Amino acid sequence: MSSDPIDAAIAASGHLPGGLLQVLHGIADRLGHVPPEAIERVAKALNLSRAEVHGVVSFYHDFREAPPGRHVLKLCRAEACQSMGSELLAARLERRLGCGFGETTGDASVTLEAVYCLGNCAASPALLFDGQLRGRVTAEKLDAIVDGLTEKQESA
Amino acid sequence: MNMTTTTVFVPIDATARSLGADEVAAAIVREAAARGEAVQLVRNGTRGMCWLEPLVEVTTPAGRVAYGPVEVDDVTGLFAAGFLRGGAHPLGHGLTEEIEYFKRQERLTFARVGQGDPLSLTAYEAQGGLRGLRSALSAGAAGDIVEEVVRSGLRGRGGAAFPTGIKWRTVAAAPADRKYVCCNADEGDSGTFSDRMLMEGDPYCLLEGMAIAGLGVGAEYGYIYLRSEYPDAERTLLAAIERARAAGWLGEDILGSGRRFDIELRRGAGAYICGEETAMLESLEGKRGMVRPKPPLPAIAGLFGKPTVINNVITLASVPVILDRGSKFYADYGMGRSRGTLPFQLAGNVRRGGLVEKAFGLTLNELLYDYGGGTASGRPIRAVQIGGPLGPYLPAAKFDLPLDYEAFAAGGGMIGHGGVVVFDDSVDMASMARYAMAFCAIESCGKCTPCRIGSTRGVEVIDRIRADERRDANLVLLRDLCDTMTHGSLCAMGGLTPAPVLSALEHFPEDFER
Numbered sequence: 001m002s003s004d005p006i007d008a009a010i011a012a013s014g015h016l017p018g019g020l021l022q023v024l025h026g027i028a029d030r031l032g033h034v035p036p037e038a039i040e041r042v043a044k045a046l047n048l049s050r051a052e053v054h055g056v057v058s059f060y061h062d063f064r065e066a067p068p069g070r071h072v073l074k075l076c077r078a079e080a081c082q083s084m085g086s087e088l089l090a091a092r093l094e095r096r097l098g099c100g101f102g103e104t105t106g107d108a109s110v111t112l113e114a115v116y117c118l119g120n121c122a123a124s125p126a127l128l129f130d131g132q133l134r135g136r137v138t139a140e141k142l143d144a145i146v147d148g149l150t151e152k153q154e155s156a
Numbered sequence: 157m158n159m160t161t162t163t164v165f166v167p168i169d170a171t172a173r174s175l176g177a178d179e180v181a182a183a184i185v186r187e188a189a190a191r192g193e194a195v196q197l198v199r200n201g202t203r204g205m206c207w208l209e210p211l212v213e214v215t216t217p218a219g220r221v222a223y224g225p226v227e228v229d230d231v232t233g234l235f236a237a238g239f240l241r242g243g244a245h246p247l248g249h250g251l252t253e254e255i256e257y258f259k260r261q262e263r264l265t266f267a268r269v270g271q272g273d274p275l276s277l278t279a280y281e282a283q284g285g286l287r288g289l290r291s292a293l294s295a296g297a298a299g300d301i302v303e304e305v306v307r308s309g310l311r312g313r314g315g316a317a318f319p320t321g322i323k324w325r326t327v328a329a330a331p332a333d334r335k336y337v338c339c340n341a342d343e344g345d346s347g348t349f350s351d352r353m354l355m356e357g358d359p360y361c362l363l364e365g366m367a368i369a370g371l372g373v374g375a376e377y378g379y380i381y382l383r384s385e386y387p388d389a390e391r392t393l394l395a396a397i398e399r400a401r402a403a404g405w406l407g408e409d410i411l412g413s414g415r416r417f418d419i420e421l422r423r424g425a426g427a428y429i430c431g432e433e434t435a436m437l438e439s440l441e442g443k444r445g446m447v448r449p450k451p452p453l454p455a456i457a458g459l460f461g462k463p464t465v466i467n468n469v470i471t472l473a474s475v476p477v478i479l480d481r482g483s484k485f486y487a488d489y490g491m492g493r494s495r496g497t498l499p500f501q502l503a504g505n506v507r508r509g510g511l512v513e514k515a516f517g518l519t520l521n522e523l524l525y526d527y528g529g530g531t532a533s534g535r536p537i538r539a540v541q542i543g544g545p546l547g548p549y550l551p552a553a554k555f556d557l558p559l560d561y562e563a564f565a566a567g568g569g570m571i572g573h574g575g576v577v578v579f580d581d582s583v584d585m586a587s588m589a590r591y592a593m594a595f596c597a598i599e600s601c602g603k604c605t606p607c608r609i610g611s612t613r614g615v616e617v618i619d620r621i622r623a624d625e626r627r628d629a630n631l632v633l634l635r636d637l638c639d640t641m642t643h644g645s646l647c648a649m650g651g652l653t654p655a656p657v658l659s660a661l662e663h664f665p666e667d668f669e670r
Contacts (some may be wrong), residue, residue, distance in 0.1 A: 016420075016462070017441075017460065018409060018440055018441035018443075019440060019442055019443035020442030020443070021422070021423070021424075021425055021442055022422065022423065024279060024425070025423055025425065026386075032189070037646070046442075050429075052443075055443075055444050056442070056443065056444055059427065059444040059445060059601075060424075060425035060426055060427050060445070061425065061426035062384050062424060062425035062426040078346030078347075078545070078595075079346040079347060079504065079541055079545060079588070079591070080346045080347045080503040080504040080577045081346070081504075082588075082591070083505040083577060083578060083579045083580070083583065084504060084532065085503035115385065115426075116344070116346065116428060116545075116595065116598075116599070117344055117345065117347075117348075117385065118385050119170065119343060119344045119349040119351075119385060119386060120170065120171050120174055120349065120354040121346060121347045121348070121349055121439055121501065121503030121504060121575070121577070122171060122206035122207070122349065122501065122503050122506075122509030122510050122511075123171050123174060123206055123209065123500060123509065124503065124504055124505075124509075126174065127592065130344045131387065132174075133170055133174040133388075134174050135171060135174035135175050136175060143459075
């Protein structure tokens with residue numbers, strides 16, 4: 001199998017009927033995002049138009065068109081987490097990281113995103129930190145995560 | 157030193173892991189080794205008592221004894237207290253199955269969840285697994301399978317509550333060279349997690365239900381459309397599919413019957429709307445998740461234009477017990493036209509959050525107070541939202557409604573997927589109404605105008621009302637807008653977004669006046 005991530009994703013899932021999402025996941029899993037050059041190559045391999053592929057990439061939240069920061073923090077902002085104070089955590093994160101939701105910090109260390117339900121609603125508020133689910137998140141636990149990021153950055 | 161091996165259970169469920177279960181499991185193994193205790197660690201599914209997670213269980217001659225919520229720092233103390241032999245400890249709860257919350261449940265669909273290693277096929281069969289599939293294979297005709305499901309009264313657990321057997325009948329009767337079974341595992345509603353717990357805790361049950369559906373309607377291929385927010389469930393399901401194939405009950409020759417059925421898992425990509433069945437089909441076909449107009453029904457022209465059974469995870473996972481124990485056994489639970497059980501989910505600001513599987517007919521009060529124990533914050537419950545982001549908000553005056561599809565709807569509620577989100581008296585209902593519109597604006601697929609534009613206009617109008625800008629005129633406008641969305645939208649996303657908004661206005665008008 002090719003070592004090129006886009007070729008590898010096409011080789012792994014391109015043959016599946018209606019497998020475009022799986023191909024794009026394959027690319028995003030390997031690269032963290034779906035780069036513009038992937039659109040044309042995937043379109044060609046799957047016999048689709050570039051518009052069709054671009055339309056799918058832009059429709060789904062999971063497919064970023066630009067690389068994320070070194071860490072990705074997704075805070076659940078849906079109802080159950082709101083009932084346990086997630087909006088206070090949201091404001092705290094924006095303040096501490098100095099960036100809004102859907103944005104990456106200036107030093108490219110963290111991408112902050114909102115997510116609507118992680119299925120951890122009996123342990124709200126919940127967040128996903130670099131793919132790891134955390135429950136019953138408090139301001140202190142949140143600070144510990146953010147502190148860990150800034151410390152790592154200082155020592156780097 | 158004690159060389160009798162003790163079995164210790166630490167859940168592998170995502171909720172338990174989000175609260176440190178992996179670290180607790182490692183600490184137990186470490187401490188046992190240091191003390192020379194022989195321990196066999198089993199990573200089980202969750203018992204559904206989430207407020208006690210991580211819930212560690214120890215096998216004793218009297219039964220399994222529960223300790224929770226256990227943190228890494230508690231582990232040394234637990235060993236010191238002799239928890240391996242069920243010793244007393246402040247985190248101890250006695251026998252797991254005697255805990256009221258658990259004991260009073262009626263677990264049919266979730267019977268096996270939490271008992272043991274979710275991927276052990278031996279344990280699955282020992283606890284009644286595959287009996288439903290065997291019974292389906294020995295049915296005289298495919299029609300018998302479908303009619304058994306019809307008689308059970310099972311209705312779609314994903315929210316719409318359409319009779320499952322009737323849907324299967326339509327697919328079975330549709331002539332086609334190929335048919336599909338699609339499992340909707342895009343559990344996107346806030347406050348719901350029963351699909352996830354089932355998939356992580358008893359994945360074979362879902363696969364068995366899908367295989368039975370395939371036999372019933374004449375489909376040989378099934379898809380599970382799983383939301384990408386559930387990586388643990390993905391891992392478990394992929395392993396389960398692999399093992400079921402190897403064991404010969406999925407694939408070319410189901411249990412030596414000569415019948416075929418195989419399952420493929422497809423990962424969604426973070427779009428709430430793909431939980432809507434026609435948007436899910438588009439997504440499975442590799443397209444944008446745009447809602448299709450109905451008709452044609454997916455049962456006639458669904459995936460790749462072929463007749464397709466689309467059922468939610470809990471619906472399909474309820475099928476094996478029906479085929480195994482018979483439709484009458486299942487239908488004996490419940491009330492009115494709501495037969496069987498529903499795994500309710502207690503979520504949000506609730507003291508004892510978790511999964512409660514009960515027959516239809518209990519009241520919201522029982523669920524909120526007897527099981528839930530009131531709010532986590534200790535303040536009074538002010539509102540609950542049932543049925544996800546498209547469900548109405550209910551005030552305390554409605555808490556005596558019985559949880560039955562028809563009775564609950566008559567009282568202004570919607571049971572939906574059975575997720576109950578609890579709010580205390582600090583909630584600002586005007587802000588929740590605004591959120592409902594904002595969420596719809598973010599997640600609308602954009603196909604129909606009332607939903608695409610209406611949701612954005614809804615946010616603006618609510619903002620004006622909250623800013624006291626021409627309040628009366630804007631309230632009229634908001635209701636008018638809700639009317640347009642309700643009656644003009646293509647699917648339930650735009651059609652039901654007004655439900656939380658209007659219920660907030662109706663039951664909590666004071667929140668719009670400050």
